[in-house]
Structure formats: structure tokens, C-alpha cells
Amino acid sequence: MKKILVLTSIILMILLGVTAQAETIALGSDADTYIRGGNGPYGSDVLMGIYGGSYDFSGYLRFDLSSLGGIEITDASLTLTVTGGYLRNDTLVTGRFGLYALNNVAGNTPQGWDESTLVWETAGAEWTGVVPMDLTGARVVDMDMETNPNITETIVAGPGGAWDVGTTMTVSGSDLVAFLQGRVNDGGLANFIATNPDGALRAYGLASKENAVEAHRPILEITYSPIKHAFLPDPADDAMVPLDLTKLSWSNPDPNNPTDIITSDVYFGINDPNLYPLDPDHGLTLIADDITATEVNIPAAMLPLSASTTYYWVVDCTDPNEGLLPGEFWSFYVSGAPEIVADPAAAAKFETETADFSAIFTTDAVITTGWPKWYRVGDPDTEMLDSDTDVAITLDYDSGTGEYTSSLSIANLEAADEASYYCEISNTNGTTQTASTKLVVKRMLAYWPFDSDPNDLLDNYDGVATGDPVYAPGKVGNGIVFDGADDYITLPSGFDDFSAGMTISVWANPTSAANWARFIDLGNGEGPDVILFARFGTSNTLRFDFAPWPGAVDAADALALNVWQMFVLTMDESGNIVIYKDGFPVQTGTVTSLPPVITRTSNFIAKSNWADALYAGMMDDMRIYNYGLTADGVADLYSDVVGDYCREVPVYDMVNDDCKVNIDDFAYLADLWLDCGFYPDASCE
Numbered sequence: 001m002k003k004i005l006v007l008t009s010i011i012l013m014i015l016l017g018v019t020a021q022a023e024t025i026a027l028g029s030d031a032d033t034y035i036r037g038g039n040g041p042y043g044s045d046v047l048m049g050i051y052g053g054s055y056d057f058s059g060y061l062r063f064d065l066s067s068l069g070g071i072e073i074t075d076a077s078l079t080l081t082v083t084g085g086y087l088r089n090d091t092l093v094t095g096r097f098g099l100y101a102l103n104n105v106a107g108n109t110p111q112g113w114d115e116s117t118l119v120w121e122t123a124g125a126e127w128t129g130v131v132p133m134d135l136t137g138a139r140v141v142d143m144d145m146e147t148n149p150n151i152t153e154t155i156v157a158g159p160g161g162a163w164d165v166g167t168t169m170t171v172s173g174s175d176l177v178a179f180l181q182g183r184v185n186d187g188g189l190a191n192f193i194a195t196n197p198d199g200a201l202r203a204y205g206l207a208s209k210e211n212a213v214e215a216h217r218p219i220l221e222i223t224y225s226p227i228k229h230a231f232l233p234d235p236a237d238d239a240m241v242p243l244d245l246t247k248l249s250w251s252n253p254d255p256n257n258p259t260d261i262i263t264s265d266v267y268f269g270i271n272d273p274n275l276y277p278l279d280p281d282h283g284l285t286l287i288a289d290d291i292t293a294t295e296v297n298i299p300a301a302m303l304p305l306s307a308s309t310t311y312y313w314v315v316d317c318t319d320p321n322e323g324l325l326p327g328e329f330w331s332f333y334v335s336g337a338p339e340i341v342a343d344p345a346a347a348a349k350f351e352t353e354t355a356d357f358s359a360i361f362t363t364d365a366v367i368t369t370g371w372p373k374w375y376r377v378g379d380p381d382t383e384m385l386d387s388d389t390d391v392a393i394t395l396d397y398d399s400g401t402g403e404y405t406s407s408l409s410i411a412n413l414e415a416a417d418e419a420s421y422y423c424e425i426s427n428t429n430g431t432t433q434t435a436s437t438k439l440v441v442k443r444m445l446a447y448w449p450f451d452s453d454p455n456d457l458l459d460n461y462d463g464v465a466t467g468d469p470v471y472a473p474g475k476v477g478n479g480i481v482f483d484g485a486d487d488y489i490t491l492p493s494g495f496d497d498f499s500a501g502m503t504i505s506v507w508a509n510p511t512s513a514a515n516w517a518r519f520i521d522l523g524n525g526e527g528p529d530v531i532l533f534a535r536f537g538t539s540n541t542l543r544f545d546f547a548p549w550p551g552a553v554d555a556a557d558a559l560a561l562n563v564w565q566m567f568v569l570t571m572d573e574s575g576n577i578v579i580y581k582d583g584f585p586v587q588t589g590t591v592t593s594l595p596p597v598i599t600r601t602s603n604f605i606a607k608s609n610w611a612d613a614l615y616a617g618m619m620d621d622m623r624i625y626n627y628g629l630t631a632d633g634v635a636d637l638y639s640d641v642v643g644d645y646c647r648e649v650p651v652y653d654m655v656n657d658d659c660k661v662n663i664d665d666f667a668y669l670a671d672l673w674l675d676c677g678f679y680p681d682a683s684c685e
Helices: 007-016 174-184 631-642 663-671
Strands: 023-028 031-035 047-051 058-064 071-083 098-102 140-142 152-156 168-172 189-195 203-207 219-226 231-234 239-241 247-251 263-269 285-291 295-297 309-319 323-325 330-334 339-342 347-350 355-362 373-376 391-398 403-410 419-427 430-433 437-442 444-448 464-466 470-473 478-483 488-491 502-510 518-523 531-535 542-546 553-555 565-571 576-581 584-590 602-605 616-625
Touching: 023 058, 031 047, 047 189, 071 174, 174 189, 285 295, 347 355, 355 419, 355 437, 403 419, 502 518, 502 531, 502 631, 518 616, 542 565, 542 576, 553 576, 553 584, 565 631, 576 631
Parallel strands: 239 330, 347 437
Antiparallel strands: 023 219, 031 058, 047 058, 047 203, 058 189, 071 168, 071 203, 071 219, 098 140, 098 189, 152 168, 231 247, 247 295, 263 285, 263 309, 309 323, 309 330, 339 355, 355 403, 373 419, 391 403, 419 430, 419 437, 444 616, 464 488, 470 478, 478 616, 488 602, 502 565, 502 616, 518 531, 518 602, 531 542, 542 553, 565 576, 576 584
16 A cells, blocks of 8 residues: 655655655676586576577576665666577577566575576476476566567667677566566565577577677666665565564665664554544554664554454654655555465375365364365365265364364265365454365376277277378287388377376387387477487487476386387386386386476377387387386286286295296205315314
8 A cells, every 4th residue: 555645744855855866777697607408507608598499598697686775676678689609690589589587486596596507407496498487386477578568678680680799689668677676675686587489499699797798798777766765564565464463574775874774663553544644643553663673563452453454554764864754654454364274285095095185274263154165176166065975074173282173085086086175264254265285096097908999998098090000919919000100199188197106008019219219208299298208319228208308217228129028117206216127127216396287288109299200110008097006016017918927036946947936946955955165074074
């Protein structure tokens, strides 16, 4: 809420001639580099390489605004300049330039990253390996003119054209100003990521701070005024706060003279100060007078705060040099609604099992009759009811902690129960909703026997054949034959949620070491959503991979030509991966994150989402699960086809390698009974 200035304060400011003079400053980057998969670091390079398409080399650059103190930014522009000496010098157009501003959120590249060590392997969660950046979870702010109407991009061509050295790209706009203001208020470091969102393989170099031509280095130009009032209120203006709030805090403006000390008067209460323009106390209660601290406790007499009430407060500062610096009017609303202590956690259970969710909350008012309530997310959301024999909802109270726990149980799970769920709690002051959480029902998602068609036996993911694949005797009944020229299978959309892990199994008899030939490729075209199980190049290595690239686990020399072999990939919900061949583990690995949960619309068997070779040979009995099979589960799959197999040779199977210790092994041992190697022989008696 903005303040209608107190009339006397306006007069005083006019008399004192106190005005905030705007000024413009040009800042050079204090760190810049670029990220290129499997290479780098490039922090000492004279340029940032920006490459589009599947290469996706992106520049990282940072500006330090912390020395400017408390400022209000009114205008800003970022200028980057094309330099020579890069892999390509393609024409710079707006469609080949994208800019993202890096927010200070958990998991992102730290704001103070080191340009001498930053490479794609150490970049944060905002980096997905391909453009665009991860736009979820407020990781970045999109500052590409092509997708953000609040951003302007201006290109000034170099002497020879927009591909030539000296070509500039200048980004400006209200969202840039807003981002920089936020970074000033949070440490002063402002990070940007320059990319090429064009899918074509176009590239150019942008000068870095190490560039020999000073005029070509990155420049951030900002117009600002020193803040002349208290700012950064906590609680934030218009915030909703709990009943137990007891403290107010803020930041003071910088004094006119660095040796001076700012003092503050704090006013607080339930009257709207906009209605008291001539009252020196703003219609509020003075709760702190002439203090140098930037926080104050709400007086005990005014606590506890009243539920469903709006409170107002203002901090008037005094600078010994400039006099009164009137503050803005701030407000917050005390809801009094229940407060969430713990949101429900995700669950992954097998069909027929029971899934349990719980939400913990506190409330200072009586819980409304009929609450808490649990909902299944949908269109619309559906309330879960105890009248359903498979649903149970309970509420328990812990007098020791003062916390309530509401639980939801869903018994006899089936695939249709897979969804997100949340809890709502209500009292006389309002209703509070927990975050939603996902229930994954662990099961086989698809099963393609390939006996006579590309259909899924579970009727979830029937395939459509392209080319003319034929069916011939395979490993289990018939199998499908791909010619490696134009044969492949397109699968329908889906394959979205592997948060509980995944399993891919297939019997394969490849006839060619075709370059990057796929068993299966699930994704949305060339990009970060792809999950692949494939040959590594033209080698005999079997690779499982997904973004951020490479999340690879490679089983070297696993692939053989012209023989049937069973490959199984398992990944559990912790990212532990095992690749099996013919019932035995041949490679293990660990990934730090699971594939992103997103609907995949470009899915193939025997074909890649990239321009890779098609698979040549036979496949049979392919399956996908939305969880990781155990080693015993893999052994069951293999033995169901080949029968009993020797999974682990007993130590004392010494004679005929029949995978068991029997009379033949005992006879062999008996024949060696009392054999002795001591010298002299008498020692053996």
C-alpha cells in the first residue's frame, strides 16, 4: 500500500530542498564464462560462445550492484557485443538470442559462482542442457523479447552487417528493472544467462570482460536514485501473516554523510494511515522512538494480534544532515487460519497396497465441523470421502506439541488412483490448503510382445509402424524385424512420471552397429525431456541417458551382433541404476535427479528424436515399468524365457559346473580327504 504523504512532511521536504537526484552508471561484468557440455571452464576466454540447436552453449555473466547501497532503479539496459574468433559468426537476429535472469533459489547455480571453475557439470538446476532454461519453480526470469512483452531487444549491426565484430544486442524493459531491483535488495549480485533458442545450429561469440577491446565488453547501464525512506519491510507489504507474529523489521536508507547515523520512529496499529493525512502519528501508535536498530518487537499489550485483521505500520527515518525522511505506509493481514506444519509427502505403492498421506497443522481457533478435507487433483478436484470403503480419513491431536495430524489412507490401490492429493483445514478465521503431493501406483506401464503387431498388451501404448517391419520367429514366439532403413514404431503420448524410478526390458538381436541406434527413445523432440536406451555411437556400449546431459550410465561391450540377448535397465527412486544383460548386472551408476515429470509426445521404438540411425535387427518382448525392478525381479523376467539359469555358482560346485553342490562334488572332496602338503611327511600323520 503506497502512502499519501503527510502534508507537513511535504512542506518540510520542500523547505529543506531534499530531492533524490537520479544518476546513471555503467557497470562491467565482474564474472563471465560460457558452458559447453563436457568441456571448459572458459572463464579466462575473451568471449562467451553462444551456440543453438542440440549444441546449446550458453553464456553466464554477473554484475555486482552491492556497492551502490540502497537504491531505486528506474531504467536499465544490458549490452552485449559480438566478437570474432568463435566457431561460427552467424548473423545475430532477435530469434537467435535469448536472455534469462538467474533467481536466488535453492538448487540454482550460486549467485557468487566462480568463473574459473563453472562448467556444465557444476551448474545448478536452472541448466537443463538445452534451451530454454528450466522455467519451473521460478528458477529464472525469461527476458527474451520473443516470449516476454515487457522486454525489448535492439540490434545495431557492425561494420559488415549483423554478423560482424561490433554488432551489439541491447536488452531493456520493465522486467529487467524489476529483476535488478530484486537483486539489489538481496545481496546485489545480478546474474544473466545468454542463449540461442533457435533450433538451428547457429552460433556467435559475445565479448567477455577479458576481451582486448574494452568497448566490446558486457555493459549494464542503470539509472537509479538513492532510497530516501525505510525499505524492505518484513512482513512484506500486503503480506498475510500468522497470529504469532511478534516482530517488525526493515532496512534504513543510507545516510547523506557516511559518518551519520539514521534514527527511526515506528508507528503501528489497525487504522488506515491514508485516512489521517494531517496526523503526525498517521493515526497509529508510536511503538519505537528515535531508535537506531532496524527491527522492533510489537508491544506485549498489542499481542496477540487479532485474527482476520489488517494492520498498518510506517517507519519514519531521520538523517542528521537531511532531516525527516517520511516512510511508505505498509500493511499486512492476520488471517488466523490454520497453519501448515508439514505438507503430505509423496508416496509410491504397488497395486492392491495401501497409500498413506498425512498433514500436520496448528490452529488457535476451533476447527470447522466437517474438516479437514482431502482432495484428489483433477478438473475439477474431487473430495475424498470416508463413505468409500477404500478411503479412511482421521484427525489426531498431540497435546504436547499442540499439533493436529490429519491422515488419508487409500486401500486396494489401482492404476486409476494415481494422482496428486492435498488437504484443506478450516477454522472460523479461514481455510488453509497444503501443497499437493503425488501418488505413484507402481506397475508395468506397457508390454509389447511383437507377436504380430506393435500393440501394447496392456492397451495403454499401442504403437504405429512406419516402413514395413515384419514378424518372424523371435525369442518368445514371434519378434519384430527392423530393416534399419525406414522401419520404426511411433508410440502415443504419455510416459510422464518416473518419480518412483523405471525399468526398460527388451530381448534384442541387432544385425548392425548403427550410429546411436535406439531400442527406445521417449521425449518431446530434441531436448531435455528425452529418455533413451541405445547404442553409444557405433560402439558395442549400451547407454541409458536423460537430461541434464549426460546423465549417462554406459555398459561397455554389452552389445553383440546376430545373437539374442536380454537387456534390462532399472533405476530406483533414489537414482541408483543397474544395467543387466542376460540376467546378470553388467554396469551400475547413480544419477542426482530423476527424469523430469512431463508428458512426452514424441516417442519411438527403433528410432531417435535426433537424426540418428534407425535400429537394424530384431526385438522381442519389450516392457516398461514406472519403478525399478529388483535383481530378483529381473531374474524372474529372464528365467521366464530361458528357464532355470545359474544366477550364482555355489562355492563348492567344484566338479561339473551344474550350479549345485551334489554327490559328485562330495565325492571329489572325499577323494581329497587327508591330502596333506606339509614337509616332512610325518607332520601329516
